[in-house]
Amino acid sequence: MCSATSYGSARRDDTTVPERLSRIATLDANAAVAVRTFHFQLREHGWAINGKLYAPGEPLARPKLGTIEIWRFLTDFHHPVHVHLDPFQVIGRNNRSPGRFDAGWKDTVDLRPAEAVEVAVRFTDHPGPFMLHCHNLEHEDMAMMADFVTE
Numbered sequence: 530m531c532s533a534t535s536y537g538s539a540r541r542d543d544t545t546v547p548e549r550l551s552r553i554a555t556l557d558a559n560a561a562v563a564v565r566t567f568h569f570q571l572r573e574h575g576w577a578i579n580g581k582l583y584a585p586g587e588p589l590a591r592p593k594l595g596t597i598e599i600w601r602f603l604t605d606f607h608h609p610v611h612v613h614l615d616p617f618q619v620i621g622r623n624n625r626s627p628g629r630f631d632a633g634w635k636d637t638v639d640l641r642p643a644e645a646v647e648v649a650v651r652f653t654d655h656p657g658p659f660m661l662h663c664h665n666l667e668h669e670d671m672a673m674m675a676d677f678v679t680e
């Protein structure tokens with residue numbers, strides 16, 4: 530195929546798109562050592578996770594490095610849920626298989642009102658405090674965040 534550049538000279542374009550762009554190793558959810566639930570809710574005192582506004586130094590989870598856990602996110606509203614440290618894979622949405630839009634590695638998953646999403650996450654490399662939070666700026670600014678500590 531030939532194409533002209535914006536400079537007017539004709540150049541041969543011999544590039545091709547690979548048939549497969551990447552391969553993604555699937556996390557083994559059956560190897561999960563824990564299942565944790567995080568409920569994102571509007572409470573009368575603010576936007577909360579498991580009934581709590583953000584409290585630095587009061588982690589909601591202490592996953593072990595090198596392990597896989599299943600984290601269940603529930604909501605009564607629309608929240609894009611973001612987990613720091615490691616990417617995750619969606620393994621279920623509303624007790625069904627993930628949607629096509631759930632494929633691949635994620636750092637944020639979109640939960641619409643009354644949805645429940647399960648993700649598998651493998652904690653790697655770095656011990657210490659990390660965060661999960663709603664990525665809606667108004668919600669995170671109104672305390673919809675939580676610490677977790679990898680050990």
Ligand SMILES: [Cu+2]
Binds near residue numbers: 663664665668673
């Ligand atoms: Cu939110």
